[in-house]
Amino acid sequence: MHVQDPASHRLTWSEPPANVLVIRKVRDDSLAEPFKELCRFLVEEKQLTVYVERGVADDATLSNDPSFASVRGRLCVFREGHDDISDRVDLIVCLGGDGTLLYASSLFQASVPPVMAFNLGSLGFLTPFKFESYRTDVAKVFEGDAAVTLRSRxxxxxxxxxxxxxxxxxxxxxxxxxxxxxxxxxxxxxxxxxxxxxxxxxxxxxxxxxxxxxxxxxxxxxxxxxxxxxxxxxxxxxxxxxxxxxxxxxxxxxxxxxxxxxxxxxxxxxxxxxxxxxxxxxxxxxxxxxxxxxxxxxxxxxxxxxxxxxxxxxxxxxxxxxxSRYPLPSVCCHDVVHDWFQSLAQCLHWNARKRQAPLADFISDSSGTEN
The missing domain is CATH 2.60.200.30 (Probable inorganic polyphosphate/atp-NAD kinase; domain 2)
Incomplete structure (x- = not known):
C-alpha cells in the first residue's frame, strides 16, 4: 500500500490566476478597511478580476466611501443561489474566521478553487494567514509552489x-x-x-x-x-x-x-x-x-x-x-503539519499546562528546608 506524503500536495498554476473571489465576514464593520485594502491591491496593482457578493458590494461602508468608488465600480458582483460562478474563479480569498471558510465551501458544490484564508475572526483554527503580511503572502501564492491541505468533504x-x-x-x-x-x-x-x-x-x-x-x-x-x-x-x-x-x-x-x-x-x-x-x-x-x-x-x-x-x-x-470526490484545497501558511499543530496550540490550547520544576531544583529546595 502506498501512503502519500502530505508534503507532496503543492499548489502550482498552469497559468497565472486571473479571477479571484473575495469572501468577507458579514456584519463586521471592522473588516471594511481590510476588505477595501485587499480589493485595491488585487484590482489596481495586480490587475485581476475580483468577484464579491452583491450584499458586500452594496454595504454602506463601501458605497459611501468616495476613495473606493473607482475600485467598487470594477468589482464583479454575484448573488448567492442565483449566479453560478463555480467555473469562473481561480482562487478564493477569505477574510474572517472559520465560519467564513465554511461558507466559501458551501458556494461550490463540485470542484473548489484553492482557498487562502486570513484570520480576521474570533477563533481562526482554519485560517492560518495574518492580514498584516497579505501583500507578501498573496504574491507567494500567485507565484505557485505553495503547500496545500486537501480537506475532504x-x-x-x-x-x-x-x-x-x-x-x-x-x-x-x-x-x-x-x-x-x-x-x-x-x-x-x-x-x-x-x-x-x-x-x-x-x-x-x-x-x-x-x-x-x-x-x-x-x-x-x-x-x-x-x-x-x-x-x-x-x-x-x-x-x-x-x-x-x-x-x-x-x-x-x-x-x-x-x-x-x-x-x-x-x-x-x-x-x-x-x-x-x-x-x-x-x-x-x-x-x-x-x-x-x-x-x-x-x-x-x-x-x-x-x-x-x-x-x-x-x-x-x-x-x-x-x-466527496471534491475536497477543499486549503493553502497553508507554512506546511500541513506546522499549520495544524500551531492551530491546536494557539486556538484550542492543546496540552497547555504549567511546567514542572526540574528534578535537580526540587531536590535542592527540599534539602534546604528546615524541620
Missing part, C-alpha cells in the same frame, strides 16, 4: 419517503410513494434539489453532519448503517458524522479524537449517548453511512449540515453520507 444526500429493508444483512431501498421535491432549505441557494421520487437535497459538507433530537424531550433513536449493514442504534441526544477537518469542531466538544485533515477517514461521534461504552469511532473514507429513524423511535429527528439547512427527518426518511 462529505457528500450528503437526504432522501424522503424511503424505507430501509434489510434482507440477508444487506440494505435495500424501496420508494413508498412519489412526492414533489421539498423546497430549498431556509433560503439557502446552495441546496441542490435532486429530481426523482424521494430525493430531497444533496450537499457537500466540510465539517460535519449532525442528527439530533431537535425540540423533542425524548432521546434520539436512530439506526446507523455502514455499507449496508446495521452497525448500531444511537440512543442519546444525537450523532455527529464529521470529516477530519470537523474533528476539531463539534466532534471535539463531544469527546472525539482530533484527526489531521490529511488522514482519509470519517469520524462518528455520539452526542450524550445513554450508554457508558459508546465511544467515538473512526471508519475509512469512502464507506457509505446511512442514518435513519429506528422503527421504535418515539419522535422524529433533525439534521443539519455545517450548522445550516436544518430540517426534520421522519420515519421512512434517511441520510446517506460518504466521502
Amino acid at each position: 462529505l457528500k450528503v444526500k437526504v432522501v424522503k419517503d424511503m424505507r430501509l429493508k434489510r434482507t440477508g444483512g444487506r440494505q435495500q431501498e424501496r420508494s413508498l410513494e412519489s412526492q414533489s421535491q421539498e423546497e430549498h432549505g431556509e433560503g439557502d441557494g446552495n441546496v441542490n434539489g435532486e429530481s426523482g421520487a424521494g430525493a430531497a437535497l444533496q450537499l457537500q459538507v466540510l465539517n460535519e453532519v449532525v442528527v439530533d433530537r431537535g425540540p423533542w424531550p425524548y432521546l434520539s433513536n436512530v439506526d446507523l448503517y455502514l455499507d449496508g449493514h446495521l452497525i448500531t442504534s444511537v440512543l442519546g441526544d444525537g450523532v455527529i458524522v464529521s470529516t477530519p477537518t470537523g474533528s476539531t469542531a463539534y466532534a471535539a466538544a463531544a469527546g472525539a479524537s482530533m484527526i489531521h485533515p490529511n488522514v482519509p477517514a470519517i469520524l462518528v461521534t455520539p452526542v450524550c449517548p445513554h450508554s457508558l461504552s459508546f465511544r467515538p469511532i473512526v471508519v475509512p473514507a469512502g464507506v457509505e453511512l446511512v442514518i435513519a429513524l429506528s422503527p421504535d423511535a418515539r419522535s422524529t429527528a433533525w439534521v443539519s449540515f455545517d450548522g445550516r439547512n436544518r430540517r426534520e427527518i421522519r420515519r421512512g426518511d434517511f441520510v446517506k453520507i460518504t466521502t
Whole structure:
C-alpha cells in the first residue's frame, strides 16, 4: 500500500490566476478597511478580476466611501443561489474566521478553487494567514509552489419517503410513494434539489453532519448503517458524522479524537449517548453511512449540515453520507503539519499546562528546608 506524503500536495498554476473571489465576514464593520485594502491591491496593482457578493458590494461602508468608488465600480458582483460562478474563479480569498471558510465551501458544490484564508475572526483554527503580511503572502501564492491541505468533504444526500429493508444483512431501498421535491432549505441557494421520487437535497459538507433530537424531550433513536449493514442504534441526544477537518469542531466538544485533515477517514461521534461504552469511532473514507429513524423511535429527528439547512427527518426518511470526490484545497501558511499543530496550540490550547520544576531544583529546595 502506498501512503502519500502530505508534503507532496503543492499548489502550482498552469497559468497565472486571473479571477479571484473575495469572501468577507458579514456584519463586521471592522473588516471594511481590510476588505477595501485587499480589493485595491488585487484590482489596481495586480490587475485581476475580483468577484464579491452583491450584499458586500452594496454595504454602506463601501458605497459611501468616495476613495473606493473607482475600485467598487470594477468589482464583479454575484448573488448567492442565483449566479453560478463555480467555473469562473481561480482562487478564493477569505477574510474572517472559520465560519467564513465554511461558507466559501458551501458556494461550490463540485470542484473548489484553492482557498487562502486570513484570520480576521474570533477563533481562526482554519485560517492560518495574518492580514498584516497579505501583500507578501498573496504574491507567494500567485507565484505557485505553495503547500496545500486537501480537506475532504462529505457528500450528503437526504432522501424522503424511503424505507430501509434489510434482507440477508444487506440494505435495500424501496420508494413508498412519489412526492414533489421539498423546497430549498431556509433560503439557502446552495441546496441542490435532486429530481426523482424521494430525493430531497444533496450537499457537500466540510465539517460535519449532525442528527439530533431537535425540540423533542425524548432521546434520539436512530439506526446507523455502514455499507449496508446495521452497525448500531444511537440512543442519546444525537450523532455527529464529521470529516477530519470537523474533528476539531463539534466532534471535539463531544469527546472525539482530533484527526489531521490529511488522514482519509470519517469520524462518528455520539452526542450524550445513554450508554457508558459508546465511544467515538473512526471508519475509512469512502464507506457509505446511512442514518435513519429506528422503527421504535418515539419522535422524529433533525439534521443539519455545517450548522445550516436544518430540517426534520421522519420515519421512512434517511441520510446517506460518504466521502466527496471534491475536497477543499486549503493553502497553508507554512506546511500541513506546522499549520495544524500551531492551530491546536494557539486556538484550542492543546496540552497547555504549567511546567514542572526540574528534578535537580526540587531536590535542592527540599534539602534546604528546615524541620
